[in-house]
Amino acid sequence: MRRLQSRFWSWPVLTAIAWIVLLQSGHAAAPITDPAAFLYQAESLDTKDHPQFVRMLQQIHHEAIRLTPEEQWHLHYLDAWETMFEGDYAKSEAQLHDVIDHSGDATLATKASALLLTNLAANRRYEEAFALANRATTGLPGVKDPKARFMLLMHLSQMLDLAGQTDLAIQYARMMESAIPSGETLCRPLYFQAAALYNGKRLTSSSPELQRAIDTCVAAQEPIFANAMWLTLGSLYLDENQPGKAMALLNQIAPSIRINHYYPHMLSAQVQRAQAYAKLGNDTEARKAALAAISMGNPGDISIWLKEAYEVLYQIEKKQGNAAAALAYHEHYVIQDKGDLNDISARTEAYEVAQQHMLAQKLETESLSKQNNILRLQQALNTKAVETSRLYIALLLVVLVSIVFWVFRLKRSQLRFKELSCLDGLTGIFNHQHFISEADRTLRLLEKKHSAACLVFIDLDHFKQVNDTHGHAVGDAVLRRTVALCQKQLRPADLFGRLGGEEFCLLLVECSREQGMVIADRVRMAIEALPIEADGCVVSFSASLGLASTDTSGYGLQRLCREADAALYRAKRGGRNRVVADTEDGSLAEA
Structure with a gap:
């Protein structure tokens, strides 16, 4: 929520x-x-x-x-x-x-x-x-x-x-x-x-990053930052349905918040207190805290705190059967929620991100609006025909559920088909065709920005021997282990694909030749260092890597592939389990 x-x-x-x-x-x-x-x-x-x-x-x-x-x-x-x-x-x-x-x-x-x-x-x-x-x-x-x-x-x-x-x-x-x-x-x-x-x-109440920030800011005597982290912890406690811990924390930091008189913290703490009381079942204190939070705002204010305060009041009145009061609070909630959504929309348009987040908020608002319509109908039951109203509501819900279900199924099928067409079935990374397409597109963009990149070919050493000795199931496990080890060394922007068999390819984005050699050697050492166990025995494996850089080979994908393949061939000939890269004079260098 x-x-x-x-x-x-x-x-x-x-x-x-x-x-x-x-x-x-x-x-x-x-x-x-x-x-x-x-x-x-x-x-x-x-x-x-x-x-x-x-x-x-x-x-x-x-x-x-x-x-x-x-x-x-x-x-x-x-x-x-x-x-x-x-x-x-x-x-x-x-x-x-x-x-x-x-x-x-x-x-x-x-x-x-x-x-x-x-x-x-x-x-x-x-x-x-x-x-x-x-x-x-x-x-x-x-x-x-x-x-x-x-x-x-x-x-x-x-x-x-x-x-x-x-x-x-x-x-x-x-x-x-x-x-x-x-x-x-x-x-x-x-x-x-x-x-x-x-x-x-990406944070929970037990995350070490949060505790480290709290301890550091307390030790540095930074009360506003420390209180900010404490309030974050309280918010996480509420998200994790631990209202007792949240309430104890709010009582602990209340004196510091009062002394610093920092309005955002005062309002945030008040709203959290209302939410904690509501989760603890103390509707009376929850209502008092929520009303106190609303009284702290100015007329016309739009904020997430006011939205949550009105939501608490709406849920309390709805639970107690006060339809008119619930409806009034819900209308305030919708105003705050729409203001919040408009703010998100403005930021999303500026950055062209978070589209799915906006959709999630919109769906939540629509869901609460449907509940609001039901409350309005309940008020009208005294003067209108009950049977006819319920029939219309039932038909409307059936139509809406059918449409939503159909759209959901269609979207899921489309996403699944797109995923299968782009990914390798065994390892889950880009397949050959999709990797080549994405790499070519990325190289063209990098060329316009004059940013460097490295293309790395990876070939597992003596992989046929692993298949022949231990069977294809173990060979598949080796391939999956290789992919997992490589992914730990890569950055989010890097591309990773399987060319076929035991051959893989990396495109290291915005990466110089020297940086590429360091990353490629980390990949090689990671593969060499972690064997797998199969049928009671340890299967060790290694890889040879060939690297080509746009610094020396330009941005043409075909040439980069040729240079990387030549470097890989040199790594194989030189004894395997090594990284070889092209150099500026056209020769090859080893890591």
Whole structure:
């Protein structure tokens, strides 16, 4: 029932948390003897000790007249951060544009641009936000300041997570982990990795990634990030039908949430409390908590929290037989759900992803709308003929079920036929024809982008001897084991196909010749290192690999195949169980 955008990880929470961008140090001393150092110290406390951050801003504003132009722009940037934290997006956007356009400080402009990504997305101006993200990605290699680079990587990870690109979001978060500036900890990189895993539905309450993020952020004294992770854990407890654990966790973190007075956390915790009470069967407290959450919102607000609060109220009233109240709450739920769906649709259109996710939400909304129609009919039973109404409903449901069942069967047959036509029946990877077609298409795209690729031929050594000695069943097991070992070494974008018999082929995308040799040798060592057991004996096997690179052979698939085949032949002649690749002068080199 909870999907990608549900609970704590709705976009408003991600946007608010993404404002948390700078580095920890300590509290400022009372007298301002060095304004530049004072500003950086204040910046480091934005979320670690937000009340102190605000007090320091107020203090330095009293002495703003004696600041240098550079220090005044730094203060202007911190004002924009605080304005955004308070939720005034329009004012903050103007301040950020002012810093970007007029400060003349490249590092400060990079930080402001990163914050502006979040600001635009918070206002659902996704087209502008995505265009800015593309520009920021292009300019990322030129960002030399460690803190600004760290901040930009963080916001790009968030934007990719927002687009449903889980693997890329994790990749940027790991880039943060490998480029931590002085004074920073692993809290934020681990947080954004856990966030992407959660939105990608790859996280459970027992996931080590979540616990590591919690422990790290607690140790780093980052209360907002720590609370974010705790609330994620509470959401997972509710998803896993453990309301008792969720309630205990909410009670544990309630003081910290109160002290930090962070609106998204306050609202998220209130909604989770309502959901936990509802699952525990305490409808009275669940209703109180849900109504309290709704009272925290502003008129006209559209958010995932309000949607879930109205859903709790709707389910309670429906269970207690209060049809009129249930109908009223359901109408509010539909408004929130449609607003949420529209937001998802806008992001999906901008990124051209998550189509299946939208369909799932739409089907859920339609299902609840049918229940709403039933409630309306129940109200009309006092004045209309009961028998006729039930007959119409039954006929409508039969027609709808028949149509849905027919469409489902047709779609499943189409998908199954497409899968069988593209995959090898034994190993489940691309068959010869589909691999060649996909490889040719991919090479043409890479040629346009001037990106390198490597084509690798794999041939199992003495495979006929395995079949003759142990039988074809063991031979098939060897083939399947080979495929499994290779897949562990490959990246999501790489292509893998079976050419026939014991011959396989890899297309390593955006991979130089040197990188291809490293990956190919990892594949070879993995195959050699893991024999299989059959009929009480151990069957060892190895592979020879030939590699051709677009760096030396160009993007023509036929030539790459010839070069890779020649390299494979050389590997076989040279004693097998080795990797051989073409070189720039046309000769062959061994790994």
